[in-house]
Amino acid sequence: MSEPLHWVEIDHGALAHNVRALRQILGGAELWAVIKAQAYGHGPVETARTVLNAGASGLIVAVVDEAVELRAAGVDAPILVLTPPLPDQLDAYAVHDLIAAVADDATARALAAAGARRGRPIPVHLKVDTGMGRLGVLPEQAVALVEAWHDLEGLQLAGIFTHMAAADEEDLTSAREQLARFGAVLSALDRRGLRPPVVHAANSAGAIVLPESRYTMARVGVALYGIAPSPVVAARAAQLGLELRPALAFRARIVATRRLPAGWPISYGSTYVTPTETTVATLPVGYADGLSRSLSHKMYALVRGHKRPIIGRICMNHCMVDVGDLPVRPGDVVTLLGADGGGAITAEDWALALGTIPYEIVCMVGSRNPRRHLLSATTAAS
Ligand SMILES: Cc1ncc(COP(=O)(O)O)c(C=O)c1O
Numbered sequence: 001m002s003e004p005l006h007w008v009e010i011d012h013g014a015l016a017h018n019v020r021a022l023r024q025i026l027g028g029a030e031l032w033a034v035i036k037a038q039a040y041g042h043g044p045v046e047t048a049r050t051v052l053n054a055g056a057s058g059l060i061v062a063v064v065d066e067a068v069e070l071r072a073a074g075v076d077a078p079i080l081v082l083t084p085p086l087p088d089q090l091d092a093y094a095v096h097d098l099i100a101a102v103a104d105d106a107t108a109r110a111l112a113a114a115g116a117r118r119g120r121p122i123p124v125h126l127k128v129d130t131g132m133g134r135l136g137v138l139p140e141q142a143v144a145l146v147e148a149w150h151d152l153e154g155l156q157l158a159g160i161f162t163h164m165a166a167a168d169e170e171d172l173t174s175a176r177e178q179l180a181r182f183g184a185v186l187s188a189l190d191r192r193g194l195r196p197p198v199v200h201a202a203n204s205a206g207a208i209v210l211p212e213s214r215y216t217m218a219r220v221g222v223a224l225y226g227i228a229p230s231p232v233v234a235a236r237a238a239q240l241g242l243e244l245r246p247a248l249a250f251r252a253r254i255v256a257t258r259r260l261p262a263g264w265p266i267s268y269g270s271t272y273v274t275p276t277e278t279t280v281a282t283l284p285v286g287y288a289d290g291l292s293r294s295l296s297h298k299m300y301a302l303v304r305g306h307k308r309p310i311i312g313r314i315c316m317n318h319c320m321v322d323v324g325d326l327p328v329r330p331g332d333v334v335t336l337l338g339a340d341g342g343g344a345i346t347a348e349d350w351a352l353a354l355g356t357i358p359y360e361i362v363c364m365v366g367s368r369n370p371r372r373h374l375l376s377a378t379t380a381a382s
Helices: 014-027 036-042 044-053 064-072 087-095 105-116 139-149 173-191 202-209 231-240 347-354 358-366
Strands: 006-011 031-032 058-061 079-081 099-102 122-128 157-160 198-200 218-221 246-254 256-260 278-283 302-304 306-311 317-324 332-338 341-346 371-374
Touching: 006 014, 006 332, 014 031, 014 044, 014 218, 031 044, 036 044, 036 358, 044 058, 044 064, 058 064, 064 079, 064 087, 064 347, 087 105, 099 105, 099 157, 105 122, 105 139, 105 157, 122 139, 122 173, 139 157, 139 173, 157 173, 198 218, 202 218, 202 231, 246 358, 278 332, 302 317, 302 341, 306 341, 347 358
Parallel strands: 006 371, 031 058, 031 218, 058 079, 079 099, 099 122, 122 157, 157 198
Antiparallel strands: 006 246, 246 332, 256 278, 278 317, 302 306, 302 332, 306 317, 332 341
């Protein structure tokens, strides 16, 4: 096998640093690492190992198959599955010792039956919808469910949680309203002596900007990967002295360099014409590899540490970069995302150009390219 032509590089030193830095601001709350969607493109099994070694207390995935993949790889940490189980998935929770997120009585009872059959209660966290409008029981129905479940054989009501829709915004009114609704449920449970031991509400944004959302644990996703959820949260992180280090870089090897005359059209539709004689490098990366066609005419690559424009339309498997008079050769490595020399192109830069959020960028690029894991320095002090 030859060397790959393009790849994402995962810096595990950065992942470990981010876990340690985030734990410092969390105080006594545990950090649970959200590693759904291929660990936001960073590779779930390798990421799991690094974040657990660096101090994460548990793992969080979106769907049960992701948890099964981690167990098959030998990961034995606690795993919370965010999507409530469907009937055909119940046994997997018992077999693989998973924590279920549940918000309805029928599912809880079916899980309890599965737990009882195996002689091992299945831990569940009750999901309360305080204003995200996606999953969960409404706040006024939560107490009744806890009362109904707390002594159910085969079920262990281990936790209760909610998810904030807008903790990453300038205006935190709605996030605080959600926390107030959640707080009212917790108070009602306290009056009955029924509060489950584990309580959580914070995502990355909540963990950073809303100390009152931290409860006993925070579900940290994007910040683990060195990305702030939004510019407002980035500013707050800076005030707190929290330095997040991006962990993913996207690199490719030049496959051709050509000296082209002024006036030469580049790529489909000839939307770009060289203004002067220049060297054009062709990269073996296109929209099939996550370099969205909508980045055409808007993005740069780092060539020997210099920002050089991607010119013409991005093709399915190729793109062209105007490298000017830089001395480059086929085989040289170019950076599409990440740091190189003194320069850096961030997931935020791509997101801005594409009108999306950096979450989508790392998922898109990280899941479509071979991964190289840089494992050295994961244990170095940060
Ligand atoms: C329920 C839940 N909790 C936590 C997270 C992590 O969010 P973030 O990546 O913003 O930290 C997510 C991510 O989508 C989520 O769906």
